[in-house]
Amino acid sequence: MPSPVSLLILALGLALGQAASDPPPAESEADSTRTDPPGMAWIPPGTFTMGSDRPEARPDERPAHLVRLDGFWIDVTEVTNAQFARFVEATGHRTTAERPIVWAELAAQLPPGTPAPPEESLQPGSMVFRVPPDPEDPTREAAGWRWVPGASWRHPEGPGSHIEDRMDHPVVHVSWEDAAAYAAWAGKSLPTEAQWERAARFGQGGRRFPWGDDLVPGGVHQANIWQGRFPLVDTGADGFTGTAPVGSFPPNAAGVADLSGNVWEWTADRYRADAYARRVSTSPTGQPPTNPTGPTEGLDPRMPHATRTHVQKGGSFLCHASYCSSYRSSARMSSTPDSGMSHLGFRCVMVREPDSSSTMAPSGAP
Ligand SMILES: [Ca+2]
Numbered sequence: 001m002p003s004p005v006s007l008l009i010l011a012l013g014l015a016l017g018q019a020a021s022d023p024p025p026a027e028s029e030a031d032s033t034r035t036d037p038p039g040m041a042w043i044p045p046g047t048f049t050m051g052s053d054r055p056e057a058r059p060d061e062r063p064a065h066l067v068r069l070d071g072f073w074i075d076v077t078e079v080t081n082a083q084f085a086r087f088v089e090a091t092g093h094r095t096t097a098e099r100p101i102v103w104a105e106l107a108a109q110l111p112p113g114t115p116a117p118p119e120e121s122l123q124p125g126s127m128v129f130r131v132p133p134d135p136e137d138p139t140r141e142a143a144g145w146r147w148v149p150g151a152s153w154r155h156p157e158g159p160g161s162h163i164e165d166r167m168d169h170p171v172v173h174v175s176w177e178d179a180a181a182y183a184a185w186a187g188k189s190l191p192t193e194a195q196w197e198r199a200a201r202f203g204q205g206g207r208r209f210p211w212g213d214d215l216v217p218g219g220v221h222q223a224n225i226w227q228g229r230f231p232l233v234d235t236g237a238d239g240f241t242g243t244a245p246v247g248s249f250p251p252n253a254a255g256v257a258d259l260s261g262n263v264w265e266w267t268a269d270r271y272r273a274d275a276y277a278r279r280v281s282t283s284p285t286g287q288p289p290t291n292p293t294g295p296t297e298g299l300d301p302r303m304p305h306a307t308r309t310h311v312q313k314g315g316s317f318l319c320h321a322s323y324c325s326s327y328r329s330s331a332r333m334s335s336t337p338d339s340g341m342s343h344l345g346f347r348c349v350m351v352r353e354p355d356s357s358s359t360m361a362p363s364g365a366p
Contacts, residue, residue, distance in 0.1 A: 077246035203253030223261030269294025271334035
């Protein structure tokens with residue numbers, strides 16, 4: 001005899017299966033009184049299917065489940081180098097990647113007894129993905145992630161690299177703490193995972209991508225991802241190797257660009273691989289949760305000693321169909337809040353207050 005809880009899960013699963021197979025809902029909201037902050041798109045209140053039960057969905061994307069959200073604004077693009085530079089100029093903020101590593105903080109996220117690395121390894125820096133410089137002679141040794149001292153948002157590939165010709169590209173090498181500091185300065189916040197996925201799925205229901213189910217509909221690329229043989233050769237068939245200027249690809253039905261590809265985007269939520277299963281099994285009434293904010297403590301089996309991991313969404317220019325296809329709307333990744341990487345950025349959201357004039361970004365903020 002199934003337990004009441006398992007019956008509830010079964011009933012939810014049937015309901016969600018129906019929701020996932022339904023045609024995309026018409027999304028519209030007549031609101032002539034709304035004033036959109038500059039560079040932000042309005043996502044109206046609604047209920048949507050979060051996660052996925054499709055064959056390509058990884059275990060941490062399951063089960064698909066209904067979530068109800070209030071309306072909110074979301075940045076049309078990822079935060080750019082130009083925007084982040086204004087924040088740094090106004091506040092003097094020094095990013096995590098520009099500060100020496102505090103070994104005690106790092107050790108707390110590692111298995112007990114992990115020996116301290118040499119002092120030179122604790123100098124400021126960040127993780128950079130290296131693509132073999134000569135595509136005619138690629139070797140696996142030349143490709144991959146490595147710690148680069150001196151790499152930061154100002155120097156994305158390390159000393160000698162710069163962003164002067166990339167001011168309209170997404171800022172990278174920002175930790176979750178850097179992203180949250182920027183959001184607070186701008187009078188915004190980081191999106192919850194549900195807000196992010198709602199924006200990505202807008203008008204598409206359970207389809208895989210923000211534009212539909214075909215990765216390259218009609219042979220036209222819709223996102224900056226990887227073409228070629230990962231991780232050795234990126235042909236740049238979509239027009240870009242590395243980051244692309246924000247807004248280089250068409251926005252989705254909500255008017256939001258680059259939710260898929262370009263750079264991974266931090267969210268406010270802590271990461272648990274089983275977050276959705278726990279959410280569904282603990283729903284007291286079977287009703288969709290409203291404005292969920294994620295688990296109170298992270299749990300990533302890949303980093304069992306790091307409990308403050310945060311969810312990232314959207315995939316990046318490094319994502320390839322054969323490897324991770326993480327540019328799907330339901331895909332999830334996580335990192336510790338002090339992590340910066342060359343394919344990781346963010347965008348912000350803003351909630352609507354009763355007096356909408358109080359929610360506008362401060363003067364000078366993007
Ligand atoms: Ca690309």
